[in-house]
Amino acid sequence: MSLFQAREWWAVSAGIQEEYTHGAIALGNVDNDTEHRHLKIVVGSLHGMLRVYYPTQAEFKIEHLLLEEQLEHPILQVEVGNFIPHCKLLGIAVLHPKMLVVYMLEGVGGSGMAASYFKLTKKYEHHLGIDGEHFTAYNMTFGHFGGARDQDQLVVQALDGRLQFFELDRFAFMQQLSTCLVPGVLAYAESIDSILTASSDLCIECYRYQILATSLLKKKKNDDEDAKGVTAAKSLHAEWRTNLGETVLDIKLGRFSTLSKSFDIVVLCEFTLFCLRPSGEIIFQKRLGFHPSAATLYLTDSRSDDESSSQCNIILGTHAKQWMIYNGANLIWSALAPTVSTALAVGNMGGNPGMIVNLDDQGHLSVNYLGTDPPSSTVVAASETKEINYEEMDEEHRTLLNIIRRSQGERRTEPKERILIRAQVPAIFDATGQHYDEDCAKGNRADDDIVLGPDQNPLQITMRVYVTYTGSNIIPNVTLALTVPQNVVLMSESTIHIDAVDGRSSTPLIVPVLLRPSSRAMPLSLEVTISAAYTLESGQPRTSICAVKLPMCMMCRLVPPVKTSTFKFTLDTNQAPPLLADLFQDMLTQPGSTPDWAKQVTGSTANVLSFQYYNGIDVTILVSKNAGRYRIQSSELDALWMVSNELVERLQLLYEASGEDQTPLEIQYQDPLPLADFFGAIDEHFQLRKSVNDLKAEINDRAHEFRVIQKRLLVRFKDRNPSPLNALDLLLHNTYHQILELSKQMEVTQNKLELAANRLSCSVSLLLMLMRYKFALDGPNFSILAAHLSPMISNEDEMGWEEMTEAAVTELLKTSLKSGNKDHTAVLAPEIGFLPDTKKLKKHITIVCDRLGKGALFIGNRNKGDDDNDAKNTE
Template structure:
């Protein structure tokens, strides 16, 4: 952003809802008056001519009704406008307008009246040429002058039109003189005429600046350039059709010289650095500006740190009168407009001035208006026309003041920082403190649950023996705001296997309280994976009209269990007893499961003591049992991952009803958890091996193809040496590997969801068993992350191994030494190089140390927390259970446990079943115990 702003002298809005681009603006004079007129044409076909005026008595932005001299609808989109002497019988300038399929030249007629507003301005068609190809741009010049000019027509200019397919049409006033197709032109580029060398310069499709001599183009063209091919040209209303007529003997033309730009060109213009010297070509690229001699030699190149939009090369009167001994005034002067609303005034490769404008200019012109030379005229894409000049009006944006350079005492700064942190913590814990915020746009997301389920079969279930029909829930969304906002975008994110359609909704403009953005989003279960998270996140991004800054707001919504699970129409005793059992004790009487899970109740039997359910797309049943005598809840299933969502939902729903405390007295099911880790790791290794084998087979397939191609190209037929058989076998092997890889990826995704559920369940059971604090629980979930991504090179095993190893060597270390030693470097290593046994051992050690009273919070954080009003942190992270083998054989434990007896808690503390206070010797035993797994 520039420090100074361009001083606005005159501005107006050209039309309403019209579009403009480069070529739609031109300034010039049509009479002997030196003041320029501003000619603007839109893509909607409306031509306007302005004569800007300003007086000191007016406001800052002077825009008179009389400034608009002419407004005429020409009926066709205007591509480009040029002003010059295009009629051989006239000595004044005309307006050449390039339409999509036509070139027309108009005379500027002005009839003066008795008063100022009595002037009548009109344009009259002089002649036109119809084209059978879509046009792109045009340039003017004295084509065929040989670089010295034509004495008979020194004041006249011809027009060269370039079409979209790279064909050049040259018109000498009323007649067409040449038609030539440029070689290898797939996309047209900017074009200009070099008067001193009588050549045409353009940018080709391969980003090369090429120069063609006009004489070479005329000789190689298939049209007789010496005689008129359009003798009945339309003049004063007579019709003619200028069609492309390239005869067969048209020759291939080569450029005079070529220069590799290496990027797309936005514009090309010519100028003279010194009087009586050769011309200079200036090319504006996307990231660079090139300045070359007319023979193709590079003078200088300027690299941008901004994104340019347009430019203009202007001639200074000083350049033509300066002596060659003054090199400071010799150079190319130009103005560059950028997408950051800035005008850069430069000389050669040096920026002399920068000014801020209110819009992104698509075209810039330098003109003389009301005897004011050097006026800058700019046009925006939406039609904002502005005449400005350079000045020193500062931009309204304030610049932050620079603090004086003083010597900072580090010790005093640390003390002040600690004091401020303490005040912030105290203020955050003070409920009476109300933070007053500035009233901005308040966006509210309202979610209305219709509770009207329908069914859909848009699923990707792999098993054919399972019904693929699942329920679909539509949610009605409403976005409200207390003020007008724009560019409102609503995005919906859910975790696999859930799906949301549509997941992106563009609401556009929402204005005021009355306007509300509405949408309907449907949710259903698409894949047959085990769901681990039912939260849907709604994000709204918008721009405020006041400062046009982007803001975002989020809201989460818990989707019902009915979307992913169904009730089983049999009593719980009829379901198969699961191998995995999780038993939770509570300090409150058990609650009727019909009221806890109403969406899973079938209503055909008394489900107060238990119910059975299963996920859609799965054949594993989950039983939830309740024992009123012992106040226990039991979850049993064939897999550990299926229990997580129901266990979490039970605890969450019971906790919202009343204050309740749970206890888990059994050993953690680490054996089942480790089986999932092993299976996930094996699938990762298998996918990597299949991918490597597939890469080898692909290389072999390409090598065989090359061998066969060489044999087919050989003029002497030879035997194929069974290469065709080898090619077919390799192709079959590639197809088989691709099918196996696809199946392995599906199994890996399914196992990843199971591992996520099991990880969440292990963290939950560990929190309940040792009564972890909220801070310790957050750190535990960060170490054992449930988010598993198999697309990255570094997988879940590597990430968790590093995090667990770091925790064991720091906050859970037995010794007070801070030396971390050598951590395992798993980044960039192959999946097969991971020691999965060490990972399982470290996970077991982590759980054991937390069981013995370990804390994941560092001592510094504990010290800081002790300063706060709530100083009960040190006691909440200790274990409430007696020491037991946490990683004991879970299958042996099931054999010794009586599954039918729900009145006892296996391996639990019967005397202190719900005692949540820690033992006083827990921390002492933890510090004195010797651990060999460090």
Template sequence: MSLFNVCSWWSVQCGDIAGEYDVASLLCARFGLEAQEKDYIVVGSQSGQLSIYYPHANGFDATDLLLETQLAAPIIGLHAGKFSGNVRNENVNQLGVLLPNAIVIYNVQALSGLAEYGAQLKLQLQAEHKFQRVAFSMCQGHFGQVKGREFFCVVHLDGTLTFYEQDGISYECRFPGQRCLPAPVVYCQRTDSFFRLNATWHLQCYTYQDLSHSLVTKSSYQPIWSQGIGEGILDMRVVQLKESCSYIMILGERNFICLDDNGKFNFILKLDYAPKCFFSFVVGYYFEPGARLITAIVSDAGKLHIYEEANIIWAAQWQESAPVAIQRSNVQNIAGSIVTLTATGQLNVGYLGAQPYQFQVNPLNVEELSFAQAHKQLQQLEDEIKESVDIRDMDALNQQAVDQVRLSFSIQQEIFDDLDTLLLDVPADVAVKELPSAKGQLKIKVKAELAELQLVIQTPNGVRCSQETLSLMNVAPGNTRDISLDFYMGELLHVHSTRVEVFASFVSPRGIPRVIQQSAYLPLSMFYRSCSPQKAAGIKLTYSITSKHVPPKLATFFAEFLEGESEAHALGLQLLCPGLDKLTEVITVVAAKNSNRLRIQSDYVETFAMVLERIVETTLRLDGDAGLLKMDKKKPKRGVLNRCVERIMAAPFMPTQPILHRVDVHHETQENIRQQTEQLEALWQQFKTLQRELQEQSESEPKEALTMQIEANYDHLILEGDKLVEIRRDEQRQRSDLNCAISLAKWIIQALNLEERVVNVVSSVLSVPVEDWTELSWEESMAPGIDMLHHFGPLMRSKSTSTHGLLDGNSGRDSFDYGRFRRHFVTLFDRIVRLASSSTDEQKTKQTQMANADQPQVVQDEIGNMQRMLGDSSVARAGKPHLSSSLEAVEDEEEYDEEDLRDMGYRKDYGPAAATADTKDTQQQQQQQSQRQGKRSEWVNEEFELPTTEELFSDLGIWW
């Protein structure tokens, strides 16, 4: 067929030249301002400029611009309808402007012109609804099939829907599924349902009744039908062609699809061009037999294609750039004009004419090809691609990133009391405590040109920073910046770490992203103050300083608390920021006089984490400064012991009961939150039902009883909401306590005499900080990793129960089994302690044998020994443990210190009992007998070799 031009009748350049426009920036509507009015053209830019045009004749005139105003936020949607109940004239419509954080409803009023000046329009603010989430799009309609009134629904970036009806009544709902991506949502009035495209490219249909009876936390409702589209969509509209059905018109990336409101495909048209926008309309009335479905689709090449259902009936070409929005409008003297808007703000009103389109072929480039120049350009492109995607030499890439951005981060070890609590918005309950603060310095020096640079300062829970983020655009080389930072307590919570991390992520002009990281430690004097040491405690830990370059003195680790007392052997530290009970939480550190051991004891689990972090990190840092700490970045081989043991080693003991108590309390709080949320949802549904019954009653019916029920239900709803807020506060405190407990377990495991890969895997499973989500608690997210460690790898009980136990544990269970998780959690700690105790005993026995006689070294089967000793033990749930023990003198002597270590390492309540001599002899005889008989271990494969750690942990990658 012939290709014609789109004839231009009226055009204008919008006032915001620098602004950007998209498909939601154009609206053609009538507002009922005069008797025989035509369509007004409303344009809104992403920079916030709103313009209303009313074309009168061929060519633009200054009087055609009736309104031009600047809003405070970008305009992301324009709609016209009866959004308020006080509009009595059926022909009057209101203008709805969608902003990122609010929707504003305006009444459009006409002002008559004076003398030769034309008429003007005025916007009167009718209502404004603010959002808690950022908006993405909006749809309108007679939700619930109400008459004479339109409601609107806002789609947010997180997939949540917010409905507004009855002048202020709003509620939210979320579509079911793990991921809710923002996508256009349209409303069908005939079936009173909504259509949306989910993350898997399925078109789903939900009724308004289901969506209006749900909250954000509910996901039990399901779509009434779902249909696979198979690609992403650009836009979607609903038109009613027949009285018995409506059509859903979908413009995909490569196809144009039409479905009816029951989910049945009407046609699928494959497009041989890339579409940009479309508009579908019905010529005639849907209740008439001769109604026609017409669709106009614009391609990226600037061509207009007109279809009647799936058949093309016309094609035309724009003489300018391709538009990003198109609509059909009725203006003066032209019925059915085509209104288009380009991305730069060029507004045009045209029609389909018979002016032919003349296509001229561009002249060919007949220049000779230079193979040397082409090879040079190809080499440059290959170097750029290799620089951006080649990750084989990570050390060189990291060093290159460090050279591009020089980052220096340090925190002073002095504390300050002159914090400006008003300027930093410190809560009143924290400001009253007058807690100390610390100061830091961050220096940035850029060596190369960057397109974007972002700095993020991550602090522990409870600690805040005066400036947490910094973003820079188009950074020139040589740019430097010094930032002074203040670190202070923002909440009265237990802190599990003093480490502060700075992440610098930047993008080069070529689009290559890089990330560098630096860290520093806050001073302990910001969280503790010195006090008298305690002689008795319920939890005792012992660390041995095995490095020769780290003096086992308290002044080595806690110099800020021992000024002038460098030879002190006992130190008491009291937490400055207590938790809920407001108790005096004291931790005592004792250094042995005649050995290299440190004893850390306290009645509270929350006091250990930061002290152990200081001891371990200081030991490793001093060894690193001496050049003795070799950081081998390769994966350690099987059987290689923990490198940290060569510097510092912990006694094999784990305070399982106190840690488990924090887990129990946290889990009970999560259950209380879920129950309280369900109760609030039931009360909210009852409140909405009563409101609708009140609105449906006639004026003659008595309303006193129903009003009293609404007031009582509202008071109950507020009371239960306050309870939920209080439970949320308890959850935050208990999450911080659990952070301290898990950090304590990680610092103990890091210094145990275990295989290094076992330490790494267990540390990766015990994630800190603890996070809880709406649909998944911390216990539920930890359960798969704990379960895998229970059934696979060197921490399993036996080979015969590994796979069988895992399948039995998960089969037929839809809900989370906390009892099973609790048993596995306790068993994990018990097996770690037994394995560490066995390794320590074997190491001592080996050293004794080598000292007594020169015998050939025997390779110990660590996994085999572990299997013989491990057992499935569990600890029953208990209340808060009694934190008391017999008095012990703080003064330490050699003989008593060894006796004390023996008691602490093998307590009957926590640690394993030592094997007797008869048991050891029996095990050795059985092992020798099995070797003489040629029996293999259960883990030996066909090549008579023990499996590698990769084989043992091959299935763990799906969990972390």
């Protein structure tokens, strides 16, 4: 749909620095001109200024302002209707925060437009609330309540959800909506004689007027003085409720859908346009790709005045200064609006039907039309006709087609004006750190597991984050969010607020971030993610992300060689091994280490390096003197991951920097996969999950028992002649102590579960690396394997890591790794629930490893054979 500019026919600035609300505009023949019956525009501001305009021609003239009256109170809403008693003249209902006033516009010196001037006459007023109760108005609506055809009645909604009904100049009744937490949109459906409102739980409710009128507040007839003033009401129930799931902005009534027989309820929400039947059923809904600001229904047949029988379209104003026109769920027109619309209306202005009246929050009032203006002059052919060059036309046509194809094929480019983030991380610890104070550490939650150096100072590094803006203006309210791994403690808040970033400055904004290693968890990653969230001048929210890797010293330190080990594996390479001292040179230059200690590590044992994580676990790397073989060993399986990953990354970086003539580095793993030890980590994690679920069920049972005992005690305490407790108090105390003990056990078990999840994540990452080098998986195949055997561990009750991995691995065996016939038939996936045990999961992981070992691939045709026994086991 192409976007056109709406043409402004008439415009005026209704007020200077005045604010206008959504309901501050109304159209009607308010001067009761019986000869012409033209529409006038009534606007009211929060400053209490009421104005009436009558545009008769293009461009504003002072004669178009019929009335300008300063009222005493702010104007929340204005409506035009038959509010004058004992006559059929139109009046203006003005809603103030504490008062509802009905005025009449009268001409002096004549009737209609023949009058010399107009004056505003107050007909009656209603002070909101009864018996001195506090009542602050929010909005109002009007209609022929209860079938009153000749007069329009008014209802005002308060901030607390009370509805106060008025029959012209007489108060009718008041009703309280029990489901109202905050007030919502209000509308009246005449065909079903019902009040429609939006509740705070994102629902549309329909209340019959007869039900509202008969469920009145009645005083009790009681002689007790304390009961005087106590009121009671019949239970008030909605005729129907429809859950929309979004905040309702406006409700319009009219025949909007082609399937409707009487009228539709059109509900505008924050992101969706709903069309409902009078019974509350949703006919259709349209997801909007913009943020709406105002809406109005208009008749497609301008000669008809009956909205219930004639088809209607809707105009939606957006915060991007656009008007979207829908016929049902179809967008039929879009146009650029002069301002962001606060209120919209359609009427006959100056003899022109279908004019759009637009009002914004600053008081700019305009009358617009859609389409184009006719040409002011006729097109005259030139006296001398130029001969047409068809070759130039064909060349121009081909050039334009190429431009169109390139523009459609290219991806959307990022805007040039954006926030850039760059981080500078030192390779060694800070030379001087703040001395560790135990008293201060107790008061800081981040100092519970602070690692101290040999000089009893906390080990720390200061990362500098550079924030720059490529634009030429100032971006306010930039929020930096930092995400660090579990083995790193962030000494500041994880969210940093920056007031403004000046794009005109040549010096970037520097944000220092203090990081310290932690001994709480086994290192899983050294990557820190920094994201910046900001909003451009156009209102578009944007984000910038930067990922930076911390140095190896943030996870471990060098120690003298450790010979004892339980878990080990060997990696073979096709390159001559470098000196480990050169490969890990940064670990030898950390402050706080003595020369003797460094000499002890790198002297005679240059082919052996031992690292100690800050949680006390050691990892040793041994390198062969003659061949490129590296053995990594440790007392824990999960401890092998980070050091081996760091070794592989440094080897790849070393041989990539050697030059193009160098043979590419190839890494192989020949030993069997450590599946038995890996399955032990799975069983430990799964058993702890079961323990957490059992503890939750037991806590729930004890809590239910505690509540039942409380209820029985309360019943006995309320009795005038209570029966004996029969040891209920003792049972209450015992149950309470059981709940406390179970809560402590739950806390301990959850801490163990977090540590087990950390160990399992490290073990999965290690297994993935070994499978990659054992089965020679390329990048795409390894990505598929890592997506199905994910190192991201979930501890949820019903759908944890074991359940998701079991479903993913089973799907692999049924599709990519299927034996025999490779035709993939659609199979309904079973429902995922808590596994009874891990036998199937471990069996399926073993089958995946076997098929990969026989040459199977997720992508490609490197099949060496199939195994029928594996196929039977999978089935």
